[in-house]
Amino acid sequence: MEEEEGGALWTLVVGTLVFLITYLTDLVPEAFSLPAYIVAYLLLGYCVLREAAENILKRQPFDENFLMAVATIGAFAIGDYPEAVAVMLFSRVGEALEERAVNRSRKQVAAAIDMRPDVIHRLMEDGSTVEVPARDAVIGDVAVVRVGDRIPLDGVVVSGDSLLDTSALTGEPVPVACHEGSEVMSGSINTTGVLHVKVTKPLAESMVTKILESVEKAAARKPKIDRFITRFSRIYTPAVVAIAAATAIIPSLVTGQWHYWIYTALTFLVISCPCALVLSVPLSFFAGIGAASKQGILFKGGIAVEQLKNIGAVVFDKTGTITKGNFVVHEVRPADGRREEDVFRLCASVEQASNHPIARSVVEASEQRGLTLGTPSKVEEIAGHGLKAIVEGHDVLCGNQKLMDRHQLALPSLEAAEYGAELFIAVDGQYAGRIVISDTLKEDAVDAIKAISSLGITTAMLTGDSQQAADYIASKTGIDDVRAKLLPQDKVRQLDELRKQYGSVMFVGDGINDAPVLAGADVGAAMNSGADAAVEAADVVFMHSKVSAVPKALHLSKETMKIAKQNVVFALGVKGLVMVAGFAGFASMWGAVFADSGVAALCVLNSVRMLYNK
Template sequence: MAEESLKETTCSCCGGAGEHEHHHHHDDDALDLDKIGTCSCCAGDDDDDEEEEEMPLWTLIVGTLLFLVTYLTDLIPEAFSLPAYIVAYLFLGYGVLREAGENILKRQPFDENFLMAIATIGAFCIGDYPEAVAVMLFSRIGEAMEEKAVHRSRKQVAAAIDLRPEVVQRLNEDGTTTEIPAKEAAVGDVVAVRVGDRIPLDGIVVAGDSLIDTSALTGEPVPVACREGSEVLSGSINTSGVLHVKVTKPLAESMVTKILESVEKAAARKPKIDRFITRFARIYTPAVVAIAVGTAVIPSLVTGHWNYWIYTALTFLVISCPCALVLSVPLSFFAGIGAASKQGILFKGGIAIEQMKRIGAVVFDKTGTITKGNFVVHQVESADNRSDDDVLALCASAEQASNHPIARSVVAQACERGLTLTEPSAIEEIAGQGLRANVGGHLVLCGNQRLMDAQKITMPELTATEYGSELYVAVDGEYAGRLVISDTIKEDAVDAVKAISQMGITTAMLTGDSQQAADYIASKTGIDDVRAKLLPQDKVDQMDSLRRKYGPVLFVGDGINDAPVLAGADVGAAMGSGADAAVEAADVVFMHSRVSAVPAALHLSKETMKIAMENVIFALGVKAVVMIAGFAGYASMWAAVFADSGVAALCVLNSVRMLYKK
């Protein structure tokens, strides 16, 4: 979808679109990964910005000083006032005049540059020199404010997610390293990652042991251990030991690049309100010119007051400039994207922000979304002749050699309690049931109910657990106890679900887990509607059912099996720690994988749309009032300047408020 929209995209900072360019933006300006959501004239690194802004800033200062000295003082003789105004006008308005001329040559004259050019040149013709210069002055001030706001929001997006490396240290056959640009690293190359460095590319560790800080990608503060054979993702930080990583994906396909590309496409996926303004401008501008010509000519032929009606027409042209709309609406969405990125929420486009405002239900996946997707020993129940620690130590000793997530959780719990483990011998895994091992001369069985039945272990009457998997333990043919192991609900899940409900939005959960497990999670978190034991294709059907019942749906998931539902939802949101397929299919990515990001994103979307609509209503409202006053003879060129550049500046300032939202 985003790719199809690229041909008619607007620049996210200035709103320049296709044949309707704005402030020196051209059709052939290409979106670049380093210039997040902006056209080439708005983007670039800081050094380039300084070089590009040096001359315009100088002309702005000189033009402003010359205008103020001429208009407010007697330092310039009256005979030289017209040349002084003309020089100030050219310093301040050369960009607008140049753009208007270029558009006329391209046979695309009808834009705000054309309106300002003919209005100000006409003002010179009828002797209103200060008003003509003032139009250009306030236009330049508004443009400078816009550029400052865009630069700030772009830097916030970039600071939040731009983790891509400039260079990598490639290992040579003789053991030395060569520094090469990251984009030149090929699949199969081995790169060295020193302590404190970011892992530059996705790959597999071929040498070294370390702890990896993945907080930039997942938001999880606990470092993850990695060793030879471990898969590592670009953007993570190597914290404790030198690693040699074999590249499995080039820079263009790495995790951080995929995330950056998603944000870059934000400008390409235009919200409906933005598309409306683009279509509106195509009809609006020539209509305004026609009305102005009619205003200047028809009443003048009747009354003979050519000077008055020409002035009224020129005032009307200045009032009608659509700068405020062209500037503020795209900037509102880009500011919203920038504000969200500070919270680790990456909107892939304005459409997602706009659509999220209408959400009637938030639908969660369970594992990895509401829960952490890990296994933790929540309860140990021992037989009468044994202690809980004894049962846990025996089970953990037998499970030490297993890589199964449940086995690792048992060992982790035993270590957390400080229990001493015995190295097992004669380990035998029994598929689908568990394992048998010799621990300190005792035959230990660890597994499910089927293992106990198969080994003819006499079981006492046990109360069914409310939620979780049961791991039974038998020692030397006698039942010793059981461990209850379950996934862990994320710490912020309860508060997040409550916040969503307070917005008047229904919460639901779709999961492939058992109905018992789903009901338990729902009861603990306060989720309204639960649908369990679902296959991936069933989730799509159930989501359609929820949409019919509650309205537009936001689906939040993290697994490969969630990708079809994410793509089919009105808005799909993926946890950043989830599968690549889920992240690719989503409209929004929660980099920190926190449930609290969901109500935060909903709130940000409402605020962004509110500000965008405030700008539209305010700009059109002020223009309408001043237009009516102008036709009635009560609005001067100064009022027109405020209705154009003044309103644009106020709308830009209103949009920038999004960057300070908490």
């Protein structure tokens, strides 16, 4: 691939230099100008000529390659060599920039999401550990996973207790407790205690490898967009060729002036040369992309802008995309006879001893309330359950229902929290209350979803979170279609189902786990606050990480396509007038130049106005 890119760049640079030196200087003698133009033309236009020839053999000739080949060969036939080479140059420069950006993005995505381990620490019979390549690990090996290390391979915990950060796999920030007998997935980060993990799947079958393969397969399945200029040329090309052929043959048969009418037909082909068309559409996209960047929306190419106008569904990840991805105290509900402030202060005093995200959110909330916390003693953190400590002479328990059951504390009949994690508190062996901690919606989420729906576009959500949490967010925002408890590869399958149901899909996410589905979506969009892999995999990046950027991007796409069509209609209208004038004998090659260069300049002005629209 790199060799192919290097060869393409070499021919582009050399061809451009030969053309510019021949056209702009006197370094090339006039006798050698034609050979020099031919060399430049072949270097710059070889790919176009080859594609045109291959399509003719496939009996599908009418695309932009055939159009440029016929027009430029016609230009050579009547001696307008610079025009022929310039068309090929404009085409090659645009393609080179686009291909370079796409290839760079794909390579960085693969590198960023590759969480496959190089080695594992194999536990030997004598208790020592040996570092071995991960690919050499076999089912039954026991790997030692230290605090801060990733789980190297899928397996089962045979010794130890810990909390695992699975956000790279599920996108959800709440750590998952594991203990002896728990199944663990490679790619998770061990956060609190040393684990001994018995390998159940080799590297080739583990989760980290599956995620990487999912990205590659999703990118391969991504629909290929039929470019606007290609669609248009299927009509324009045969029409131009037919008119030129008729011009050369029919009048010649009547008048016998073959030389005059063949020359006129070739001039017509030069006038019809697609230079202005090749420029007018990209100019519109460049202006649209520039206008979007002023609003914090980064499009990585014109294809994404074009495809957005055809979107039938916008699909969101939940955590970090629709929600802020943080934890806040949503509700404090004390038991009968207890004061809310007292219960919350005792709980926050105990939670000072933990680094768990939920514990930190409780402490932060206590600081915001201006509470004075006590100093906990005899603190015991029970992995996957919660904390036990003494505060101001009181035995305090703070944790989930498992902790309450462990200490045989009966809980009153309580309605389950509609959304979020429940933290129960017991003081001196008596239930004292509960705190509900939840992620929060982004401020603009509800209005953004409403704006998308008003465009007639379906909204959906794919998340690794629970069905209850997903349904709650959907009910608050008005999202139409909800699918929960999904792993990365599940999201790709669900995306394909949504595409079949609603048409082209746009996916908006922010995590490493979203990279496969971002790569597989018709248009992938990432929040800039998310993981590097998501940002690199996306076609669009929302720099301010706001949900409201989604309807703005859809609007900008429609405006860009409208201006692109205006430019095409204008370019063709002027070109048509010049063609008619040419047949009537009133248009010279200067008229043909205006039909290309002049129209292109006016299209620039029409496109640039997007940059000043508010």
